[in-house]
Amino acid sequence: MNENADLRVPVLIVGGSLVGLSTSLFLSRLGVRHLLVEKHSSTSTHPRGRGNNVRTMEVFRTAGAEQLIRDAASVLADNHGILQAGSLTGDDQEWLFKEIDPGGGLARFSPSGWCLCSQNDLEPVLVTHARAQGSELRFSTELLSFEQDADGVTAVVKDRETGEHTTVRADYLVAADGPRSPVREQLGIGQTGPGDLFHNVSITFRSRRLASVVGDRRFIVCYLTNPEADGALLPVDNVERWVFHAPWQPDRGETLEDFTDERCAEHIRKAVGAPDLDVEITGKAPWHAAERVAERYGSGRVFLAGDSAHEMSPTGAFGSNTGIQDAHNLAWKLAAVLDEAAGPGLLRTYEAERLPVARATSARASARSSEHSHPGYAGSPGPGNGRKGGMLTVALGYRYARGAVLGADPDLPVVPEGMGLTGEPGTRAPHMWLGRAGGRVSTLDLYEKSFVLLCDARYQEWRPAAEQVAKRLSVPLQAFGIGSAPGADLESEDGADWAASHGTSAEGAVLVRPDGFVAWRSESAAADPEATLYEVMMTLLHRD
Incomplete structure (x- = not known):
């Protein structure tokens, strides 16, 4: 017990991106006081992580945020399909799928639906809504150190603007601090999985004429497969703001400095198939696709959530969704234990339930990248259940075989072959x-x-x-x-x-x-x- 703490809270959240902010929102809805610290000065400014699956939108619905998110995402409300093309001006074009929910069949399973909302648009909604629910969020605040004992966690955080240090005493710490999680490293928790899959540079740019080239093809993403200039094109506003993911080969000595504005603009023109296209580069950010899952979801009073617990290929947008659903699973259990409605053993079910889901989902994400021939990815899905289950089944139909459930069949797969939510223990309750x-x-x-x-x-x-x-x-x-x-x-x-x-x-x-x-x-x-x-x-x- 640290008697000299400057601040005492039941829960300290480290990391203020999608998963950390979601954890904060869910805890506030349940009346759990907490502090979130984020080292960056604000939410993300880069349009990425846009796919929010139906289960994620369901949990935001119950948290009162679904319509706020849809309002923030309205500009992309009519974008549905995934296109694969040699270029946007040639004949070599194929829709991998044209509608997320063809025929409206999803309504049988859920009152919600998929939503395209880029991270830079979604995070401010979560900040505003979480604060309205009572969340305390501190940006420009960095975790310097932490140690835990039998009764709690003592952390030292630093205000990066003033340099002031604050000692925080918390009952529990949730680490949503990203794929290179310092908290996970300190805990000594290893990772399993193939590791790095491929590397891209995400290029934001403006082009007013590109909209006329795209025409009425309202895609979520277009995979452009010109072997001399492949990549993925994503609309930001369908008018003049766009993102292009260009393959990056650091293992061959390619550096970020090699991606000059001139090279990026020419690459985009060649990939699109429009040599005279106006291209104004506005930003560049590297990212790494990987398949790694933590061996444990925490230690003692410290829990991992989101990318600190699992990294996944971006195809299918499984990573952030799995992380948000981690947060949803953990929040009610923390609330129950802190309210003394449950014993501490309930918190052990977090790992028992979410770790198998992360393993199965990460395998499916890698398989999806192979199926879609994602630019830069040369792998193929490994053995096991990577290919099992369609998108909806992976997003909504997964099950908890062990944990805070009674009567679940432990021999059934985490992700079933087909979609069937019929009230079995360990599955998401049916919608009606x-x-x-x-x-x-x-x-x-x-x-x-x-x-x-x-x-x-x-x-x-x-x-x-x-x-x-x-x-x-x-x-x-x-x-x-x-x-x-x-x-x-x-x-x-x-x-x-x-x-x-x-x-x-x-x-x-x-x-x-x-x-x-x-x-x-x-x-x-x-x-x-x-x-x-x-x-x-x-x-x-x-x-x-």
């Missing part, structure tokens, strides 16, 4: 529309700040049992009776059978965690619902 007080909500809107027990309104045993268990354990637990019977809390829309969609019977019940994953279900009536639910909650929450 419900009527409530004259309005309309998704089942997913019910899950954020408490455990939720779904049951049939016609059967009276489960709701009072949940109320008694919540009182006995002093835990947030809500029960909702669904149906058209008198006293129902929620009504299924169009007569949909909530029990069938959740893999149970009308006499059964489904327990959903605050992060929207099914923790347990009873497929039939229980002889003693209160005793059954009490034991389930005691086990899930690692209560003695």
